[in-house]
Amino acid sequence: xxxxxxxxxxxxxxxxxxTDPIALIPVLAAVAHPFLLMLFHGFVGPPxxxxxxxxxxxxxxxxxxxxxxxxxxxxxxxxxxxPASLRRLAYTTVIAPTLFVFVGVVQGMFxxxxxxxxxxxxxxxxxxxxxxxxxxxxxxxxxxAGTARWRVAHGVSAAVICLFILFxxxxxxxxxxxxQTHAAVMNIGRSxxxxxxxxxxxxxxxxxxxxxxxxxxxxxxxTPQGFFRTxxxxxxIYLAVFxxxxxxxxxxxxxxILLIPTDWTFAVGGPTGLIxxxxxxxxxxxxxxxxxxxxxxxxxxxxxxxxxxxxEQRSLNRIWLVGVLASAAIAVAIIAGMGGVRL
Ligand code: HEM
Numbered sequence: 001x002x003x004x005x006x007x008x009x010x011x012x013x014x015x016x017x018x019t020d021p022i023a024l025i026p027v028l029a030a031v032a033h034p035f036l037l038m039l040f041h042g043f044v045g046p047p048x049x050x051x052x053x054x055x056x057x058x059x060x061x062x063x064x065x066x067x068x069x070x071x072x073x074x075x076x077x078x079x080x081x082x083p084a085s086l087r088r089l090a091y092t093t094v095i096a097p098t099l100f101v102f103v104g105v106v107q108g109m110f111x112x113x114x115x116x117x118x119x120x121x122x123x124x125x126x127x128x129x130x131x132x133x134x135x136x137x138x139x140x141x142x143x144x145a146g147t148a149r150w151r152v153a154h155g156v157s158a159a160v161i162c163l164f165i166l167f168x169x170x171x172x173x174x175x176x177x178x179x180q181t182h183a184a185v186m187n188i189g190r191s192x193x194x195x196x197x198x199x200x201x202x203x204x205x206x207x208x209x210x211x212x213x214x215x216x217x218x219x220x221x222x223t224p225q226g227f228f229r230t231x232x233x234x235x236x237i238y239l240a241v242f243x244x245x246x247x248x249x250x251x252x253x254x255x256x257i258l259l260i261p262t263d264w265t266f267a268v269g270g271p272t273g274l275i276x277x278x279x280x281x282x283x284x285x286x287x288x289x290x291x292x293x294x295x296x297x298x299x300x301x302x303x304x305x306x307x308x309x310x311x312e313q314r315s316l317n318r319i320w321l322v323g324v325l326a327s328a329a330i331a332v333a334i335i336a337g338m339g340g341v342r343l
Contacts, residue, residue: 025072031121036069040066073092076090078226085131085134091233091237092127100282101286105245146219147219153212171185172337183263213239217237228304232300235294
């Protein structure tokens with residue numbers, strides 16, 4: 001009887017996937033996010049402060065870390081030896097910069113007295129504990145089964161949404177020419193996307209994009225994927241949270257609760273602005289990665305479609321890389337404009 005028990009335990013422990021501590025590093029990076037933002041504020045100080053060159057250097061490095069840390073999650077999600085729950089944990093850590101904005105906005109909507117950073121640490125503790133607990137479960141090996149129709153629907157809806165996104169990003173790039181130019185471009189766009197028939201349709205398409213994307217991401221994250229698909233899944237998960245949070249900020253918080261216009265001042269966290277306000281600075285990594293991931297996610301989708309139509313892999317990979325670098329440059333330019341840089 002004792003022997004049987006020991007054998008069963010041995011067999012069980014041989015089959016159970018290990019919880020590699022490396023898989024938990026992206027969680028530490030996610031937990032660090034609000035503290036890095038506090039450090040940034042320590043460097044730049046409140047409005048009216050003229051930070052020294054050393055403080056500017058420290059602030060730039062801190063912000064760079066905030067934007068770079070989610071990529072740790074992508075690197076870990078690429079590992080072939082992780083149980084599904086820890087791979088999904090790694091994917092989840094990528095959303096940290098946008099989730100922190102969402103948490104802050106919802107906390108404000110409910111006038112919560114709990115500091116955002118406390119709630120944040122508790123949240124990640126729970127998420128990590130659940131993932132570690134489920135790491136002992138056998139993997140789900142149904143990865144791509146039954147996703148074909150969802151993939152087509154997700155792609156078709158993306159093609160329509162793309163028209164709004166490209167305009168919207170162009171609109172924010174115009175911020176480099178000043179708030180007046182930004183407002184003038186936005187007014188042109190509003191005459192279309194704020195039409196009574198267009199706006200609800202656009203919102204519904206975005207919600208469909210989020211739901212169908214999360215369904216695909218759940219399937220693909222069940223098993224290890226190559227770099228390109230891992231990047232596509234991770235950027236899609238970021239965008240799902242970004243879109244829900246962003247639409248909540250625009251439609252519910254600003255237009256329904258606070259009754260404020262969703263214009264340039266709203267976007268840059270006026271009147272204090274992005275840089276010198278301890279709350280608003282979280283918007284910089286949130287928006288920068290939103291712009292970067294939406295462009296690079298669209299590019300990744302286009303790469304898959306072109307590959308399926310006989311495109312040459314090496315050239316498509318090169319075009320993808322150039323496109324991703326251009327997406328990063330566009331994201332930096334928009335945030336620079338929002339932070340006060342003018343052409
Ligand atoms: C720097 C980045 C971004 C900033 C500063 C920003 C800011 C804004 C602002 C101010 C509005 C209100 C527009 C209006 O009142 O006419 C808005 C609306 C919206 N944004 Fe963004 N956005 C950014 C990126 C994105 C991205 C990447 C997406 C999509 C993935 C997105 C999706 C939307 C949607 C769906 C709306 C609602 C449009 C409507 O009013 O009907 N935004 N955004």
